[in-house]
Amino acid sequence: MLRVWNLSLLCATFSLTILGTFLTRSGVLESVHAFSDSDIGAWLLAFFGLIVAVTLGLIGWRGDRLRAPGRIDSPLSREGAFLANNVIFAAFAFVVLLGTVFPLLVEALQDRAVTVGPPYFDRMTTPIGLVLLFLMAIAPVLPWRKASAELLSQRLLWPGWAGALTLFTVVALGARGWAAIAAFGLGGFAGGAAARQVALATRRQGWRGFLGRTNGGMVVHLGVIIVAVAIAASGSYAHEVEARYAPGDTRTVAGHEITYLDTREVQERNRAATKVRVRIDGGQVYEPALSRYPGFGQLIGTPSVKTGLTEDVYLTVTRLPDTPDGEVTLRVIIQPMTVWLWIGGGVMAFGTILAAWPGRRRRHPTDPVSAPVPASGAAPASAQERSDDLDPAKQPVGAEPMGEATMGAVPPLLPYPVQPRPDPGASLGVDG
Amino acid sequence: MTTVDGPSEGADRTTDAASADDGGAGGPRTALVAASVVAVLVALLVAVLATRSGSTERVTKSPLIGRLAPPIEGTTLDGDSFDLAAVRGRWVVVNFFATWCIPCLDEHPELRAFDESHAVTGDAAVVSVLFDDEPDDARQVFEERGGDWPVVIDPDGAVSVSYGVARVPESFLVAPDGTVVQRLVGGVTARQLDDLLAQYEAAAREARS
Amino acid sequence: MTAPAGRSFRRWSWLAIAALVIVAFVRAGVSDGAPRTAEERARDIAATIKCPTCRSQSVAGSDSAAARAIRAEIARRVDDGESADEIRSAIAATYGDDVLLTPARSGVEGVVWVLPVVALVLGLAALSAVFARWRRAPVLGATDEDRALVERALAESGRDGGPA
Numbered sequence: 001m002l003r004v005w006n007l008s009l010l011c012a013t014f015s016l017t018i019l020g021t022f023l024t025r026s027g028v029l030e031s032v033h034a035f036s037d038s039d040i041g042a043w044l045l046a047f048f049g050l051i052v053a054v055t056l057g058l059i060g061w062r063g064d065r066l067r068a069p070g071r072i073d074s075p076l077s078r079e080g081a082f083l084a085n086n087v088i089f090a091a092f093a094f095v096v097l098l099g100t101v102f103p104l105l106v107e108a109l110q111d112r113a114v115t116v117g118p119p120y121f122d123r124m125t126t127p128i129g130l131v132l133l134f135l136m137a138i139a140p141v142l143p144w145r146k147a148s149a150e151l152l153s154q155r156l157l158w159p160g161w162a163g164a165l166t167l168f169t170v171v172a173l174g175a176r177g178w179a180a181i182a183a184f185g186l187g188g189f190a191g192g193a194a195a196r197q198v199a200l201a202t203r204r205q206g207w208r209g210f211l212g213r214t215n216g217g218m219v220v221h222l223g224v225i226i227v228a229v230a231i232a233a234s235g236s237y238a239h240e241v242e243a244r245y246a247p248g249d250t251r252t253v254a255g256h257e258i259t260y261l262d263t264r265e266v267q268e269r270n271r272a273a274t275k276v277r278v279r280i281d282g283g284q285v286y287e288p289a290l291s292r293y294p295g296f297g298q299l300i301g302t303p304s305v306k307t308g309l310t311e312d313v314y315l316t317v318t319r320l321p322d323t324p325d326g327e328v329t330l331r332v333i334i335q336p337m338t339v340w341l342w343i344g345g346g347v348m349a350f351g352t353i354l355a356a357w358p359g360r361r362r363r364h365p366t367d368p369v370s371a372p373v374p375a376s377g378a379a380p381a382s383a384q385e386r387s388d389d390l391d392p393a394k395q396p397v398g399a400e401p402m403g404e405a406t407m408g409a410v411p412p413l414l415p416y417p418v419q420p421r422p423d424p425g426a427s428l429g430v431d432g
Numbered sequence: 433m434t435t436v437d438g439p440s441e442g443a444d445r446t447t448d449a450a451s452a453d454d455g456g457a458g459g460p461r462t463a464l465v466a467a468s469v470v471a472v473l474v475a476l477l478v479a480v481l482a483t484r485s486g487s488t489e490r491v492t493k494s495p496l497i498g499r500l501a502p503p504i505e506g507t508t509l510d511g512d513s514f515d516l517a518a519v520r521g522r523w524v525v526v527n528f529f530a531t532w533c534i535p536c537l538d539e540h541p542e543l544r545a546f547d548e549s550h551a552v553t554g555d556a557a558v559v560s561v562l563f564d565d566e567p568d569d570a571r572q573v574f575e576e577r578g579g580d581w582p583v584v585i586d587p588d589g590a591v592s593v594s595y596g597v598a599r600v601p602e603s604f605l606v607a608p609d610g611t612v613v614q615r616l617v618g619g620v621t622a623r624q625l626d627d628l629l630a631q632y633e634a635a636a637r638e639a640r641s
Numbered sequence: 642m643t644a645p646a647g648r649s650f651r652r653w654s655w656l657a658i659a660a661l662v663i664v665a666f667v668r669a670g671v672s673d674g675a676p677r678t679a680e681e682r683a684r685d686i687a688a689t690i691k692c693p694t695c696r697s698q699s700v701a702g703s704d705s706a707a708a709r710a711i712r713a714e715i716a717r718r719v720d721d722g723e724s725a726d727e728i729r730s731a732i733a734a735t736y737g738d739d740v741l742l743t744p745a746r747s748g749v750e751g752v753v754w755v756l757p758v759v760a761l762v763l764g765l766a767a768l769s770a771v772f773a774r775w776r777r778a779p780v781l782g783a784t785d786e787d788r789a790l791v792e793r794a795l796a797e798s799g800r801d802g803g804p805a
Contacts, residue, residue: 004463022481028481028484042482045478045481045482048478049474049478052474053471056467056470056471056474057467059463059467060463060464060466060467060471061464063463063464063467064461064462064463064464071775071778072775075768075772087764087768091757091760091761091764094757094760095757098753098756098757099753101477101480101481102744102752102753103739104480104481104484105480106749106750107484108483108484109749110749112738113738113739114738114739114741114744114750115691115739115740115741115742115744116742116743116744116753117689117691117697117699117742117743118697118699118742119688119689119742119743120742120743120744120754153651153655154651157651157654157655160655160658161654161658163662164657164658164661164662164665165661167661167662167665167666168661168664168665170665171665171666171669175669176672177669178666178669178670181665181666185662185665240684240701241680242712297530297532297533297534298532298533298706299532301704316704318709331704494737495733495734495735495737496735502735564706564709564710588710588713588714588717589706589707589709589710589711589713590710590713590714590717592707592710593710593711593713593714593732593735594735595735596735596736596737597707598693598707598736599693599694599707
């Protein structure tokens with residue numbers, strides 16, 4: 001299923017990395033000197049053309065033979081969600097690629113210079129990101145083959161409440177802007193779905209409910225949600241104030257007290273730095289600086305950041321004082337939830353470890369999915385996926401995990417017999 | 433609206449190729465069709481990318497060329513007031529510089545030579561605008577290296593913004609009637625300026641005759 | 642948490658959820674009344690203008706000389722009461738069109754805005770066409786050969802004594 005998609009995405013990934021290398025190494029985009037400065041661009045472009053020609057040729061020639069005979073029964077199913085996932089991510093990649101090469105296209109056609117910058121990318125990718133969050137909420141509860149509205153409304157009830165309450169709370173606390181609050185609400189929805197899955201798994205298996213592809217995947221989802229919410233918050237609710245401070249002046253910027261103390265000159269090994277000492281919230285002193293490097297006339301700025309759990313205070317010096325007691329111009333930027341980008345990344349890494357945790361393997365990895373699973377007999381099968389409609393007590397022992405095949409135990413429908421493995425526990429060395 | 437022939441994408445698929453999804457009934461040749469479409473688009477993209485040549489002409493284009501030079505009114509290093517309109521009738525080299533900029537210091541003697549040679553004939557003048565720098569540093573440079581053309585102090589950078597100056601050194605050649613005729617990025621030499629002057633004067637004489 | 646709740650409870654729940662969501666969105670759409678200060682407006686405009694000496698930073702985010710000068714100019718013009726579009730045009734008039742971070746909405750530049758939407762529409766149309774074609778395709782019936790295959794496999798699995 002989705003084999004041609006699979007292959008095409010693989011080939012596209014590699015081709016696009018070569019294209020990206022070309023775009024940055026050849027200087028086509030960054031500087032006015034394109035090929036004339038570097039030969040490597042021509043080689044990279046030729047390599048890109050070769051890769052695309054070969055892969056497109058092979059896919060066009062033989063791709064149709066690759067297809068699996070089955071088909072997707074219903075768009076509202078796990079397969080349908082995979083398909084939607086592919087289409088959305090392809091659209092994301094398309095938007096980024098279009099925005100990146102568009103200046104080159106316009107220049108080729110009209111000999112004019114245009115810029116496509118962050119506002120375009122933000123505007124175009126925000127709806128895609130929101131759709132992805134929505135998919136992240138729905139996909140874990142979708143069964144294979146076909147889902148009914150009844151099933152979804154049952155499984156998504158508590159995640160729905162989580163999302164609605166998150167949305168309501170966030171708006172009540174003063175958040176504005178539809179894209180940002182939609183991100184918060186959908187984040188709550190998706191987080192609720194992920195938490196529900198993990199809660200179900202731990203209820204059945206204890207701590208092992210955190211392990212394995214599905215459950216670890218839910219933890220990764222939580223990490224992605226944290227990152228998405230952090231991006232929405234830090235992008236939409238930043239405050240910035242640029243002002244002049246005399247020595248001893250204190251200003252309040254978005255709830256933080258910024259006090260300018262004084263300026264000191266420091267001669268470091270490789271530069272002469274003028275450090276501006278600023279106290280934030282009556283606590284620690286931070287030192288944004290402007291430095292002069294020998295041989296390079298212009299001053300280079302060094303910012304200083306106070307990282308907090310809810311927001312970051314980012315200081316830069318715009319203008320040094322003319323006299324030792326003169327006024328300094330400081331720029332203060334308050335950005336909420338910046339550290340949560342890192343925390344979200346850490347959660348994603350942690351979730352990956354959980355997902356990669358070797359579980360109780362009950363089937364040899366290279367056997368087909370419908371091969372018989374040796375009955376462990378010791379404990380009920382640790383299901384990766386279970387339908388809520390089926391009472392766990394009624395499941396036959398050793399039944400296949402829901403995530404791998406259609407619901408219920410299925411005898412092998414192959415025209416050849418499959419030999420059961422003699423002693424899977426010993427060969428795999430996994431605890432029971 | 434002119435139809436651009438598809439934005440070329442390097443991706444091996446478009447969202448159209450969703451129809452290349454298997455399902456048996458996806459069409460016996462869907463992969464072939466989709467691959468062909470993508471191949472055409474990628475070929476266009478490669479053609480565009482291969483013909484991008486970095487041209488320095490792009491750098492010296494300016495939206496100001498052909499238009500009246502933006503006014504410059506301000507105080508000079510000596511404390512006098514300066515107005516660009518007062519110098520109309522002569523060729524003017526509007527030069528943006530800073531003392532921390534090495535190429536600016538390199539071009540200083542060239543500007544000085546040009547200014548002194550044309551002060552005699554009275555047909556051209558130089559005016560400098562200080563770009564993101566301290567007036568005292570500029571005074572020091574002029575004391576050390578000579579030159580006495582007006583240097584306008586631009587505290588907020590308003591003049592540099594009105595001329596679209598991002599980097600220094602940059603100079604603009606302004607004709608006697610007040611229009612900008614040339615933008616020179618990077619340091620200039622006296623010989624270069626003289627040549628340009630002669631070029632434009634010859635062209636103007638031909639146009640008149 | 643997963644006990645299948647009664648149907649009517651669920652229906653009322655979803656209605657309540659929908660109500661909460663609508664109320665929240667409406668509330669968020671209503672601006673709090675505080676107009677944007679001149680500084681905020683200047684910053685908004687600065688965020689759409691590229692710093693000419695930096696690598697894809699906006700004038701709001703950069704501290705280079707050109708960026709500071711342009712920010713000062715924007716602040717002056719905002720105080721003069723010019724609109725955002727007027728200020729952007731004025732800056733582009735001296736620095737060139739490529740100083741605007743967002744391409745125009747019309748003409749060749751408008752293609753970059755329209756094309757993703759067109760691609761999305763085409764993609765959705767293609768998906769629905771494919772699904773419609775699948776639904777119309779005849780359902781495969783089981784032939785006698787298939788039935789014999791199934792019988793044999795079931796018999797074999799019964800012999801091996803292990804369920805799937």
